């Protein structure tokens with residue numbers, strides 16, 4: 001008997017809403033902010049544009065501005081992108097919020113707690129081991145493979161360590177696709 005897995009299961013990690021931001025409020029010192037409905041502010045200064053993404057403190061409601069573009073030449077913008085900023089396009093809000101450059105520039109981190117889910121098929125035909133699982137990320141949610149696998153398969157952490165052969169380190173958070181093989185239990 002070959003021990004090569006015949007069954008490949010697809011798992012998808014996706015967001016259920018936009019994550020909150022871990023960003024300290026200058027008024028109340030709370031460390032949680034939200035993009036809410038998602039609004040940009042665009043300010044024209046001659047041929048230069050400033051674009052900000054507005055966020056609100058979840059505790060006191062204070063609004064602050066995250067720099068998206070700083071004095072950028074108008075003609076450097078794709079017209080569709082510029083329309084999106086003016087229209088508060090929700091896809092554009094998501095893509096700017098999830099862009100690591102915005103977080104680095106504005107010194108915040110994303111708080112993904114409760115903002116994502118794992119879509120996994122509940123079972124597979126025959127229930128035979130070993131099984132190969134391929135995880136893809138529809139959104140850049142950082143997860144620890146060992147925790148995701150334990151959650152997705154209903155295994156304890158020690159079972160994960162014993163039964164899983166993973167292509168990436170099990171304990172290091174990742175948001176890029178990976179695959180693993182589940183070996184039969186005892």
Ligand SMILES: [Zn+2]
Pocket residue numbers: 025026027028029030057058059060061062
């Ligand atoms: Zn506040």
